[in-house]
Amino acid sequence: MSKRQESKYKIDRRLGVNLWGRPKSPINRREYGPGQHGQRRKKPSDFGLQLMAKQKLKGYYGNIGEKQFRRLYAEAVRRRGDTGENLIQLLERRLDAVVYRMKFVPTPFASRQFVNHGHVRVNGKRVNIPSYQVKDGDVIEVKQKSKQMALVLEAISSGERDIPDYLDVDTSALKGTFVRAPAFADVPYPVQMEPNLVVEYYSR
Template sequence: MSKRHSAKYKLDRRMGENIWGRPKSPVNRREYGPGQHGQRRKGKVSDFGLQLRAKQKLKGYYGDVTEKQFKRTYAEAARIKGDTGMNLIGLLERRLDAVVYRAKFAPTVFAARQLVSHGHILVNGVKCNIASRRISVGDEISLGKKAQEMALVAEAQSLAERDMPDYVAPDGTSKVTFVRIPTLDEVPYPVRMEPNLVVEFYSR
């Protein structure tokens, strides 16, 4: 399981954007970066810098997936026919922890990963504790009995700041079906993601 050792919101401040769209993000109060030099005037960012930033933002959004895992997902996206950037988004959105987050079973991507790793999520009625598991179209993802009574789940379902996207169809409050692989426009990112720059970063 990928662990984020540094403070989650440090990524927000480093990027100067509220990546997860959370009301508690420090970017809502101050947009400059962390540390004593955070308020210095920023110089012009190189093409490489822009590409690296796009990769860090996308990787961080999905719960800070490890570099090895992210690179492997990119390599798979490059092998599939069609637009590599779109394929990459499709593969990331098919991760079990991402679907759990989209289904509003957890308030954050990190909480979604924890919910999966603790065995509270069922895929087609079978318990699964692998957060990176790839979900297929038509798969049913549901909450285990214990999870249905968790305060964390109730909090996530009451969140007003995000809606469930169309490619995740609810069936009651504790079950969803993954209807289709989304395109970039369908994914409800709170900030602009640029998978084309991620493709440029890896294809240098």
């Protein structure tokens, strides 16, 4: 069980957005933060906006730990091209993100747990590392024994999300191909993400 599973909706309330676009989110009922001072909203500083952008991006991908997120950022800087775009591509190549995008599970938190528990194969081999970087052309599938899990059946039948076009998915076989790394504009975020502010945060 992900240690952050219990408090995932607190992330929504703390950031003041419905981060995953889910109808169950408490932000739909209470648009203020958790705790006794949650209703006090003051205008954030530039640093506050940068921090919020980082927390939103980290939170969206299952609340990745700071050390791991910083490593991804360092890799994004090292690569050629726009650092913000590189960061998004590295996040979207994570195996747990790909499994979530392919709609094999309902949430990024469930995806991390699903991968951890060995329910996913990449190119026919079992991979249980959520942060595993998927390459172009890799085939991702749900293990045969796991295809009838209630969690999987619920996710596949849900009309809550669409599968983006940088993935080619056969939902009946619970199998898909990672076709290409997406551009930032291709990624279907339910809320506005600002990777440029994340880059500013780490470049200070």
